Amino acid sequence: MATSYHSRSNSLPSRQHPLTSQINENLSRLRSSEAASTSSIGHKLNGLQDLHECVDLLLQLPLTQQALAHEQHRKWIEELLDGSLMVLDVCSTAKDALLQIKECTQQLQSTLRRRRGVEGLVNEVRKYLASRKAMKKAIYKALKNLKQMGTKFNTKDGENGDVISILREEEAVTVRVLESLLSFISGPDAEPKLCRWSLVSKLMHQKRVGCVEETNEIANAEVAVRSLIKSDNIKHIENVQNELQKSELCIQDVEEGLESLFRRLIKARVTALNILNC
Numbered sequence: 014m015a016t017s018y019h020s021r022s023n024s025l026p027s028r029q030h031p032l033t034s035q036i037n038e039n040l041s042r043l044r045s046s047e048a049a050s051t052s053s054i055g056h057k058l059n060g061l062q063d064l065h066e067c068v069d070l071l072l073q074l075p076l077t078q079q080a081l082a083h084e085q086h087r088k089w090i091e092e093l094l095d096g097s098l099m100v101l102d103v104c105s106t107a108k109d110a111l112l113q114i115k116e117c118t119q120q121l122q123s124t125l126r127r128r129r130g131v132e133g134l135v136n137e138v139r140k141y142l143a144s145r146k147a148m149k150k151a152i153y154k155a156l157k158n159l160k161q162m163g164t165k166f167n168t169k170d171g172e173n174g175d176v177i178s179i180l181r182e183e184e185a186v187t188v189r190v191l192e193s194l195l196s197f198i199s200g201p202d203a204e205p206k207l208c209r210w211s212l213v214s215k216l217m218h219q220k221r222v223g224c225v226e227e228t229n230e231i232a233n234a235e236v237a238v239r240s241l242i243k244s245d246n247i248k249h250i251e252n253v254q255n256e257l258q259k260s261e262l263c264i265q266d267v268e269e270g271l272e273s274l275f276r277r278l279i280k281a282r283v284t285a286l287n288i289l290n291c
Contacts, residue, residue, distance in 0.1 A: 033175060036071065036179055036183075037179075039060065043064060043186050047190075054194055055266055057193060058194070061186070061187060061274055065183070065277040065278065068179065072281070072284045072288070081288050082288055082289075086177060090288060090289050091289065093181070094285055099159075100187055101275070103158065103195070104271060106195075107191070107194055107271055109151070110151065117140060121138065122254065124137040126254075138241065148198075153199070156199075162188055194267070197231070200229060200232030230259040230263035231263060233256050237253045
């Protein structure tokens with residue numbers, strides 16, 4: 014039985030195939046970006062899109078489709094499809110969170126520009142912070158789901174064929190990039206242990222992280238808004254406006270990268286479903 018299984022698995026494109034080599038290069042670059050604290054979330058999303066594009070091309074090869082259509086690969090394809098549903102759900106959570114932050118950011122900016130008075134400003138600040146709090150709860154739940162999903166990648170799949178291994182590696186790195194994305198959107202409060210930090214601690218954290226990691230414009234805007242509550246200085250309003258503008262531009266860039274990735278994930282799922290139904 015074992016000999017028969019391996020002989021059928023060998024019909025999968027080998028790691029010498031040009032597309033397979035390109036995919037491995039993309040995986041290597043993504044792993045390097047994970048290790049580099051200065052790598053931006055936009056860079057990671059772009060790299061992930063390149064990876065999914067190459068994998069989709071590999072799945073379009075007749076040889077790949079014929080091999081994956083065999084019964085011994087069916088359970089792996091079904092497992093990957095189950096994982097893709099969770100990944101798409103997490104992407105939807107991230108998209109909703111970004112939209113929510115952007116709308117509150119724009120509303121607060123409008124209030125600051127029009128100088129509607131202290132009462133109007135306080136109301137908008139409260140809406141902004143309440144929105145951030147609700148969003149962080151949704152993101153924390155998504156992060157827990159991703160971490161649970163990530164535990165299954167600890168097992169080795171050397172006997173499942175090169176393409177199956179590549180698909181699992183692709184899913185694993187996708188999960189890790191999405192974890193980084195959700196943590197970036199949420200900011201320092203993504204972990205429950207950080208929820209009791211004081212404002213001073215947050216500011217110290219931002220200063221320290223800024224020296225070794227990418228700038229988080231979304232988190233910086235929240236810190237600026239919180240500092241505004243405790244200050245009557247008009248200069249702080251100007252600083253908040255500046256941070257909110259940076260945050261909005263950052264959100265727009267991340268939204269575009271995430272939307273493009275979301276479309277590629279859907280396309281990949283359709284391809285896998287078609288193979289499964291052959």
